[in-house]
Amino acid sequence: MSDTVKKTLFVDGKEVEFNDEKNLLEVIRKAGFEVPTLCYRPELRSFGACRMCVVEIEGRGIQSSCTMPPEPNLKVHVNSEAVRKVRKSVLELLLANHNRECTMCPRSHNCELQALANKYEIREVKFPSREKLLPIDDSNPALVRDPNKCILCGACVRACSEYQGLEILGFTHRGSKTLVSPALGKKLGEVDCVYCGQCAAVCPTAAITIKSDVQRVREMIADKESTVVCQIAPSVRVAAGEEFGLKPGDNVIGKLAAALRMVGFDKVYDTNFAADVTIMEEGTEFIDRLTNGGVLPLFTSCCPAWIRYIETQHPELLPHVSTTRSPEAIFGSAIKDIAVNRDGFARDKYKIVSFMPCTSKKTECKRPEFAVDGIPDVDCVLTTQELVALIKGSGIDLKNVEPEELDMPFGLYTGAATIFGVSGGVAEAALRTVSEIVTGKPIENIDIKETRGLNRCKELTLELNGQKVKVVIVNTLREAEKMLQKVIDGTADFQMLEVMACPGGCVGGGGQPISCNNPVKKNQRAEGLYNEDSSLQYRKSHENPAVKKFYEEWFEKPGSHKAHELLHTSYINRFETCYKNTK
Amino acid sequence: MSSTEISIEKIDSIIDSIGTEQTYLIPVLQRVQEEYNYLPKDALVRIGVKMGISPATVYGVATFYSLFSLDPKGKYQIKCCDGTACHVRGSMPVLNALKAKLKLEDGQKNSADGLFSIETVSCLGACGLAPVIVINDKVYPKMTPDAVKIAIDEIIKREKGE
Numbered sequence: 001m002s003d004t005v006k007k008t009l010f011v012d013g014k015e016v017e018f019n020d021e022k023n024l025l026e027v028i029r030k031a032g033f034e035v036p037t038l039c040y041r042p043e044l045r046s047f048g049a050c051r052m053c054v055v056e057i058e059g060r061g062i063q064s065s066c067t068m069p070p071e072p073n074l075k076v077h078v079n080s081e082a083v084r085k086v087r088k089s090v091l092e093l094l095l096a097n098h099n100r101e102c103t104m105c106p107r108s109h110n111c112e113l114q115a116l117a118n119k120y121e122i123r124e125v126k127f128p129s130r131e132k133l134l135p136i137d138d139s140n141p142a143l144v145r146d147p148n149k150c151i152l153c154g155a156c157v158r159a160c161s162e163y164q165g166l167e168i169l170g171f172t173h174r175g176s177k178t179l180v181s182p183a184l185g186k187k188l189g190e191v192d193c194v195y196c197g198q199c200a201a202v203c204p205t206a207a208i209t210i211k212s213d214v215q216r217v218r219e220m221i222a223d224k225e226s227t228v229v230c231q232i233a234p235s236v237r238v239a240a241g242e243e244f245g246l247k248p249g250d251n252v253i254g255k256l257a258a259a260l261r262m263v264g265f266d267k268v269y270d271t272n273f274a275a276d277v278t279i280m281e282e283g284t285e286f287i288d289r290l291t292n293g294g295v296l297p298l299f300t301s302c303c304p305a306w307i308r309y310i311e312t313q314h315p316e317l318l319p320h321v322s323t324t325r326s327p328e329a330i331f332g333s334a335i336k337d338i339a340v341n342r343d344g345f346a347r348d349k350y351k352i353v354s355f356m357p358c359t360s361k362k363t364e365c366k367r368p369e370f371a372v373d374g375i376p377d378v379d380c381v382l383t384t385q386e387l388v389a390l391i392k393g394s395g396i397d398l399k400n401v402e403p404e405e406l407d408m409p410f411g412l413y414t415g416a417a418t419i420f421g422v423s424g425g426v427a428e429a430a431l432r433t434v435s436e437i438v439t440g441k442p443i444e445n446i447d448i449k450e451t452r453g454l455n456r457c458k459e460l461t462l463e464l465n466g467q468k469v470k471v472v473i474v475n476t477l478r479e480a481e482k483m484l485q486k487v488i489d490g491t492a493d494f495q496m497l498e499v500m501a502c503p504g505g506c507v508g509g510g511g512q513p514i515s516c517n518n519p520v521k522k523n524q525r526a527e528g529l530y531n532e533d534s535s536l537q538y539r540k541s542h543e544n545p546a547v548k549k550f551y552e553e554w555f556e557k558p559g560s561h562k563a564h565e566l567l568h569t570s571y572i573n574r575f576e577t578c579y580k581n582t583k
Numbered sequence: 584m585s586s587t588e589i590s591i592e593k594i595d596s597i598i599d600s601i602g603t604e605q606t607y608l609i610p611v612l613q614r615v616q617e618e619y620n621y622l623p624k625d626a627l628v629r630i631g632v633k634m635g636i637s638p639a640t641v642y643g644v645a646t647f648y649s650l651f652s653l654d655p656k657g658k659y660q661i662k663c664c665d666g667t668a669c670h671v672r673g674s675m676p677v678l679n680a681l682k683a684k685l686k687l688e689d690g691q692k693n694s695a696d697g698l699f700s701i702e703t704v705s706c707l708g709a710c711g712l713a714p715v716i717v718i719n720d721k722v723y724p725k726m727t728p729d730a731v732k733i734a735i736d737e738i739i740k741r742e743k744g745e
Binding site: 161166167168169170171172173174181182183184185 | 624627628631637638639640641642643646647648649
């Protein structure tokens with residue numbers, strides 16, 4: 001019900017129309033003006049902490065635009081000298097408390113504070129710096145916290161609360177002693193963190209960064225006795241190009257294959273192959289539970305942050321989780337098994353590296369059950385950001401690399417697999433196969449539109465041989481928790497729950513190139529995946545010829561004894577591991 | 584530092600008597616501190632769990648206000664006044680002498696032997712006696728760095744004699 005009266009205000013003399021923008025900042029930016037921000041994140045609550053978005057409003061003085069609702073006839077100046085002076089002092093104050101070791105900082109190339117300091121030509125800081133550096137917390141398996149880089153913008157605190165509902169991080173102490181920290185001053189490795197990395201993704205500086213394993217991979221490659229192969233997750237191909245000047249959503253899988261061979265990988269495979277296997281296993285499991293009265297709703301199991309969430313917060317619901325391993329883990333266990341037991345490689349000389357959009361995968365590959373004889377199935381996980389560092393550090397510009405084919409057979413995949421990288425994709429892929437197996441005829445409409453889009457919660461109902469099957473798809477754990485409450489109180493009317501912990505799914509993963517200021521990028525990445533899906537010859541997992549052969553020659557059939565041994569897993573009640581002793 | 588065994592039933596009953604809504608967090612923390620003389624870490628977690636507030640938030644509130652202490656307090660609690668009158672009459676040298684006497688590092692509030700804990704307060708309402716300290720309930724008027732050392736020595740002597 002839009003009001004027909006046009007509402008306008010003035011930005012630097014230009015009349016600007018506004019409607020339902022949530023704050024003045026959005027109005028100004030939409031009109032094409034630039035206002036700097038550090039703490040503002042369009043997907044999160046406005047916080048007004050960094051004071052960079054201040055503007056001058058005639059008759060009202062200097063105001064922070066991110067916390068001010070737009071009003072008709074305001075006369076706003078976004079870049080007056082008074083405003084610039086405020087911003088410069090604020091920057092100097094922030095820099096005084098910031099460890100300015102910029103040349104060695106992991107965020108050197110994309111630090112928002114550094115960029116603004118440059119833009120505002122801050123060449124000296126009048127205020128004294130912090131006397132003693134605080135200790136760096138590297139106890140978390142995926143993330144590193146450096147409080148000396150923190151500007152207290154609260155983006156991580158809001159992300160952990162608003163995306164995941166976990167509130168692992170909070171503000172502690174007061175005034176000049178204020179810190180961002182987990183409860184009780186604990187380290188980030190000692191709490192119920194699910195390692196989703198969204199805190200790092202929204203951090204404007206290097207206060208929270210991804211733990212880099214790039215050097216480990218370089219050493220594996222340098223070891224001439226080892227064969228090093230890699231797998232690339234679906235959403236990596238539509239995001240990695242951004243760091244080389246390509247558009248979000250540009251599919252660079254061919255370029256990645258070529259670049260990674262130049263880096264020194266012996267084979268470049270695709271996680272998508274294993275995603276097709278996942279559908280065969282999880283689909284079979286779903287049909288079995290549906291027809292034989294198993295535990296429903298079935299929860300998908302691809303997202304390691306989600307798995308850790310269930311294990312730490314709701315272990316009583318673990319029987320709902322599909323026992324199928326994630327595609328990344330399936331790739332590791334199956335391909336290493338084939339390499340060792342069919343092709344005769346020594347287990348400790350056949351290395352698998354995974355390129356993932358995900359910080360949590362760094363912990364998944366360390367789960368003791370994903371190892372044989374103490375040797376992990378996947379030897380190392382690098383995030384998209386680290387993949388970019390690996391390629392750039394090898395002197396390669398991805399933009400100018402001629403695309404090459406992936407290695408076969410584990411580089412062959414269907415469209416169903418490639419959409420695993422976006423919220424709704426796993427459900428869509430599963431339904432394409434499940435409905436065909438159950439009804440015996442191909443699904444009428446292969447594009448299941450209800451599963452698509454970046455809404456936090458989506459649902460659809462399908463009829464399979466007269467049986468109604470309702471599927472709910474959520475992204476972010478805050479949204480997932482709502483569904484879990486329905487399961488707990490018995491009002492859940494759905495049979496399958498797809499969960500991805502990151503907003504938008506893996507396209508918005510914590511390990512992806514930083515995109516928090518531009519949520520549109522996630523849409524474009526998702527679009528890139530759906531485009532690849534519709535361009536592929538095979539679009540249903542069960543049609544993948546390489547997967548068929550994989551079962552014929554090595555795993556017999558989905559759900560076979562061997563499949564259960566290597567492609568499925570069990571979960572662990574981790575309820576007591578943190579500060580639950582007081583529950 | 585928090586080795587105190589907390590009683591979950593005790594904390595729950597405090598919360599139940601005040602209210603489980605999040606707005607009652609501060610009164611609950613106050614009552615729990617009365618109970619234990621400080622806020623044991625496990626108590627903070629239990630309060631969070633019971634009131635539906637994340638432990639990080641409870642910890643944030645408990646560390647924000649100086650009225651809450653996360654460290655056990657000593658047998659002798661010293662309040663050192665740093666209100667305006669005491670300040671101009673030299674409360675800072677008194678405080679520094681106290682800290683030196685008790686070997687307290689920056690930010691440390693408890694002596695290593697657990698006998699003393701120290702806090703600064705804004706006014707004790709005894710400006711005529713400035714600078715003033717209060718040890719437990721006893722008022723020590725017109726303090727000097729030397730006088731405060733003597734006062735502490737007396738207490739230590741008494742403790743040893745008992």
